Each structure stands twice: as structure tokens, then as C-alpha cells.
Amino acid sequence: MPLIEAQNLSKSYGALRAVRDVSFSVDRGEVVGFLGPNGAGKSTTMKMLTGHLRADAGAARIAGFDVADDAVRAKQHLGYSPEGAPAYGEMTVREFLRFAADLRGLAEPGESVRRTLALCRLEEVAAQGIDTLSKGYRMRVGFAQAVLHDPEVLILDEPTDGLDPNQKHEVRRILKDMAARKAVIVSTHILEEVGELCTRVIVIAKGEVRCDESRDQFLARGADLNAVFRQLTA
């Protein structure tokens, strides 16, 4: 059974058809790079997969549970970091993660928080208010709440956006370490990330899937990935 399933997902905003009949599935061990220009429908597709947006048509399943009909069980298996990694700014990092752990009803919330702080190298800012953190740390907090419960499915909307090269490297390292046990979707603008991180690539443009293939197939399309990207999304 695939851990992530998108089945003929469609969504319109008024007259704009943001996502049209998008289908794919992701198995354990796969890291899918979700590529596309701004406004292509990447975030909308992710929001439908996570149950945040209701699809106009089609279905989304996480670990076999329908995100609309069996939302709570689907979400127990899901870790999601929305674009910009929003968090409750007035809380400290530790309080925020503890809240997320309690809300998820984790058996050992304290231990989960401690482990996640260590994994994401957040210990030194654990007692700091999230509002006072630099962008790099804030993105890591968003990532931390997504992996807190060691979910089988990870959906990350531009997790490396705005990070410096060292921070990007760090996030990719953590992701790679856990990828074998999970199904991961990462949306990104950064084409080099494909080679470094992903096992598979889905390119989406104007709400439609333009290409869905393995990393090697994608890289074999040409040496200049920017040109490949332009051609696929034209």
C-alpha cells in the first residue's frame, strides 16, 4: 500500500482551476521532489493531501486513511510543515513542541520533545521565544513539529526556503537520515536539491502533472536543469 495517494485531485478558486486531475502515489523510502513555478498548484495539492483544503473532486489518502472521511487517523500518520513554517510566536520552542506533542496525544511527550530538539539541533534555543528566532531557526522549528511524532508520511512545503547554504545542508542531512523509513514529499524551487535529496521528481505546471519520473531519468533530460525545467513548465 502506498503511504501517500492522490487520486484525481482537482481544486478551483473561482474561475481559476488551480489543480486539475492530479494523481500520484508515494511509497515508503521515496523522497519526491515536487517542482513547479510559483502558482503552479504545488501548495494547493499539498494542502489537499494534508486535509487542510477540501478537494473539489478526487481523494487523498495518508497511510491508507482518507483525509476527508478519516481525518484524525490520517493526520496521526502525517507530519506537515506549511510554507513559511508558521508557529505560535509567543511560545518558546520547547513549549511549542510540548504543545504539539500533547495535542497529538503522544505517550511520552517529554521524551519526544527532547529527542526532537536534539535531532534538529534546537537545544540551545529551546527556551527562547519563537518570535525572537532567526529565520533559519524558525524553519527548523517548523520542521521539528513535523517530525516530532516520527510520522510515516512527511510533507514539507519549501523547507529550505530562505536558509543559508549550511542550514540547507543541515535540513537535507536530517531528511536523508530518516527518508528510508518514510514517504516524503518536498516542494522546492531549488533544482540542485533534486540531485542531492530526491529519489523521484514530479513537475507540476498550470495545475497539471507535467512529468513524474525517477531522479536519474529527470537528470538525464539534460545538463542544464534550468532549461529542462523551463521546457517542462512552458
Next chain:
Amino acid sequence: MTSPAPAAPGLKPFAAMLRREFAGYFRTPLAYVFLAVFNAFAVSLAFFVGGLYESGVASLDRFFLYHPWLWAFLAPAAGARLWAEERRQGTLELLLTWPITVWQAALGKFLAAWLFLACALLMTLPVAFTVGWLGDPDWGVILSGYAGSLLCAGACLGVAAVASALTRSQVIAFVTGFLACFLLVLVGYGVFDELLAGLLGQKGLVIGWRQFAFRVTVDDFRQIGLWRNLEPFTLGLVDARPVAYFLSVAFAGLGLSTIIVERR
């Protein structure tokens, strides 16, 4: 093979929500300003406008008389953040992708806000003790007055929750919530009687069709006034009608705000 499903969370998410929201009020100095303003106004209105001391009567009805006005202003102030802040910070997206139902989250938020308003109300207890020290009040009546005031606060909070669910701006949420509550205060006082009589006609207005038609009169509007429903409590009369009125407004507001958030 998939890893075992996490244990059913039961009431834990709801309790976590309630705790966070309640503690959230005290994270900013605003909560303390709120409590101070509520107390200052509650006490000074009772003593300086209502003449609580000069009346020479050991009763708190002049103290509770102003509570609908206070709640109309302060419940929207406390309730404005309920959903508007989640939308502004973008955390609503996070919250709605965590394994908690919108209803659990909404109820946790609502009860936390109500609990916060209860704290404000409890801080006025010295007024009751002063009356007890000066005279020999009927404590049962005072208790029912406090219960009525708390219910009135819940009704205003219900209105505020709807206002907060509609916008990402706390200021807009507060102003709309305040205006709606303000109307609920005014209709009870009869200042609208002439205006309403003009609109509805002297005999009232018939709404509906055939057997489903009913007549709405000026007096019906008066029934939904906050003071009209609070007054019996301040006289020691705990009647089912005002209790049902306050609770229906509170929970209708909670329900409507939840539906708005769910259908975003």
C-alpha cells in the same frame, strides 16, 4: 509493514488546547490590562454611577446592572484573538493538519476564553465582601447574580467567536463583535422601541408563509436584550428561560464560528 498506529488520543488534544489557550492570555501584558480595566469599571460604575453605597441597601443589583455593558465591550476584546490570530500567524493551517477535530479545538478555545472572563469576574468578589461587611445581604441572590453575569459573558463570547472566525484582523473582530453585543444590550432597554415599532408596525411583522408564519413584535426583540435576561438573576430568580437564552447564544456562536472555520 507500517508502524503501529498511535494510541487514540482521547481527551488529551482537547485538554492541551484548553491549557494553551488559557495560558496564552497571560503571555502578554494585555491580559493584566484587561483584568485591571474590567475591575476598575465594574467597581467604579457600581459605586459612582449606580450609587451602590448611597443606596444603603446590602445588595449587588446596582453592581450587576452594568455588566451587560462591560461584557459587550470586554468579551469581544478577549474573544478577538480566538481565530483571527490563528489566521494572521498562519497557525490555523498547522492546527487543522494536526489530529484534532475543529470542534475539539473550537471548544477548547471557547472554554479557555470563558474561563479567563470568569477570572475577571471572580476578581470583583471584594465588592461582594464589602457589601457583606457593611450589611447583611442575601448571599443566595449574590451567587445567582454572579452566575447570571458569567452566563451573560458566555453569550457575548459566542458573538465574539463568530466575529473572530470571519477575519484575520483582531481589530476588525473586536469592532464587529462589540457592535453586535452592543445591539444586544440596547434592544433590552426600549430605546429602540419607536424605531422597531416603525419598522415592524404596531402589531408586529408577520414572517414566514401559511402555517409556518409567525408574528415578530417589538416585545419579542426586547426579550433578546442582555439586561432583560440578566435582571432576574440579580433578584435571585434563576429561571430556565434566561439560562436557556444565554446558553443558546453562547453555543450557537461557538457552533457557527466552528462551521465558518471548517468551511474556510
